[in-house]
Every structure is written in structure tokens, then in C-alpha cells.
């Protein structure tokens with residue numbers, strides 16, 4: 001059965017791959033599962049029909065038969081459980097890969113998103129610069145720890161897994177900040193993720209949502 005996912009009708013990042021449907025697209029591309037995308041507007045996302053799929057009125061959602069899921073971590077676990085390629089079979093390696101999924105979403109993503117939200121919403125504050133430096137230092141703490149752990153290995157735990165897929169999408173959110181480049185091994189790690197053919201297909205499809213809607217000329 002072909003799953004249906006939702007994505008922004010007008011991606012605020014202009015298709016740079018930061019909207020979280022990118023994670024689901026990438027996972028589906030990695031396992032070779034075709035999917036349909038339904039585009040939703042911000043207004044539609046807050047209406048009852050979408051809230052029935054996603055209680056917080058967000059994207060992405062995932063529908064497959066009578067199953068409706070929200071939360072990218074849960075969606076990717078679901079995909080990984082039904083296909084080969086995103087989680088190792090062996091018990092301990094599988095458990096570690098799932099731990100990295102949680103680490104990406106619960107430990108590394110929050111300070112990165114806090115910095116982003118602050119930069120969007122609080123630019124008019126007199127203490128903007130001071131607080132921004134503090135938030136960036138919090139990001140650096142996590143990146144420093146991750147960088148030490150990653151060292152010079154290709155993926156977080158031997159072979160590429162859903163843990164890497166989520167970690168790469170989380171770290172990419174720092175593009176343009178210059179912070180990721182302070183950790184050359186993490187920068188290279190993100191580059192390895194972005195170089196995967198499945199990533200490139202997902203990225204191109206997400207970008208097309210934006211470019212197809214941009215007026216030409």
C-alpha cells in the first residue's frame with residue numbers, strides 16, 4: 001500500500017530541506033518505498049480534518065491504510081520496522097541505532113531549534129546579541145560532545161541507520177550559521193548524508209514543491 005505524507009504547500013525555507021517531511025521522504029527513498037505527498041497550507045493544518053491526523057496541527061503526517069501517524073521519529077521507526085535498510089537486525093545494534101534517533105530529536109535538536117526560534121522572534125530585544133551568544137554556546141556544547149564521540153567514523157554506529165538520518169537532518173538546520181563548520185568531522189558527516197542518492201532524490205522532490213510554485217520570469 002502506497003503511503004501518503006503531508007508537506008508544506010509553501011515551504012518557509014524555500015525548499016532547502018529543513019521542513020521535517022524531508023526526514024520521511026529520505027527514509028522512504030532509502031528503503032525504496034514509493035509515496036504520495038499531499039500539500040497543506042498553514043490554515044488547513046489548523047483545521048479539524050488535519051488535526052484529526054496531527055493533534056498539534058503540524059506536518060508531516062503519514063497515512064497507510066487505516067494507520068495515521070504523526071511525529072517524525074515514530075514515522076521513521078514504523079518505516080524501518082517494515083523495510084530493510086534503516087535499522088540493523090541485531091538486537092544491540094538496533095537498540096543503539098534507536099538511541100541515536102532519540103539523541104538527535106531529544107538532545108541535539110532542542111538547542112538548535114531554540115536558537116532558530118529566538119532569531120526569528122526576538123530580534124528587536126536590546127539583549128539580543130548577548131542571549132544569541134548564550135544560545136549558540138549551548139549548541140556548541142552538544143556539537144562538541146557529538147564531535148568527540150563521532151571522531152573519524154563514517155556513521156554513528158558502524159553502518160548508516162535511521163539514527164544518522166535524523167542526526168544529519170537536525171545538524172543541517174545549522175547551515176549558514178558557521179557553527180557546524182567549527183567541527184570539521186560533523187560537517188563532513190553531514191556531507192556524507194547529503195551525498196547519499198536517497199537523500200538527493202528526497203531533497204530534489206522537496207525543492208520542486210517550492211520551485212513549481214514560484215512565478216517565473
Ligand SMILES: N[C@@H](CCC(=O)N[C@@H](CS)C(=O)NCC(=O)O)C(=O)O
Pocket residue numbers: 018019020021057058059060070071072073
Ligand atoms: N516533533 C515534530 C515536529 C513537527 C514540526 O515542528 N513541524 C513543523 C514543520 S517542520 C510545522 O508543522 N510547523 C508549523 C506549526 O507548528 O504550526 C516532528 O518531529 O514531527
